Amino acid sequence: MKCADCSHKKECKKRIKGEFYTCREKAIRDNNEQGDRLKGIYKYLTFIELEPKAKTKVFEVRNKQFNSWLGNVKWYAPWRKYCFFAADGIVLDAVCLENIQDFIKRLMWDREEA
Numbered sequence: 001m002k003c004a005d006c007s008h009k010k011e012c013k014k015r016i017k018g019e020f021y022t023c024r025e026k027a028i029r030d031n032n033e034q035g036d037r038l039k040g041i042y043k044y045l046t047f048i049e050l051e052p053k054a055k056t057k058v059f060e061v062r063n064k065q066f067n068s069w070l071g072n073v074k075w076y077a078p079w080r081k082y083c084f085f086a087a088d089g090i091v092l093d094a095v096c097l098e099n100i101q102d103f104i105k106r107l108m109w110d111r112e113e114a
Contacts, residue, residue: 042099047073056082057107061100070096073104082107 047059056075061084063070071086082104086092092100 042103044096045070045099045103047103059103073100073107082111 042064044064046062046064048062049057050060050072051058058072058074060072061070062068069087070090070092071084073082073084075081076083084100084104
């Protein structure tokens, strides 16, 4: 059985501090543990950097409880700012929208400082 998250030939599980994680779960865990100013700590959402580029970044937005994909945060050139591109059929409450807004503000601050 192939791992759904990487190119390993067998389903991969990595043992970290006594617990087992798939490649995707490990990426989410590592992303949350970095604790740098950009990542922030959010109760329901996690942001995973997908495509490191020279000027702009692309982040996948996932629900922490079910690890479901909610959309992407990426640079939108016509508006010259980062925007959230939601997946079809996504419903978000005020807390999640505030978290996404906070994350985008942090991205913009980092971009202005560079």
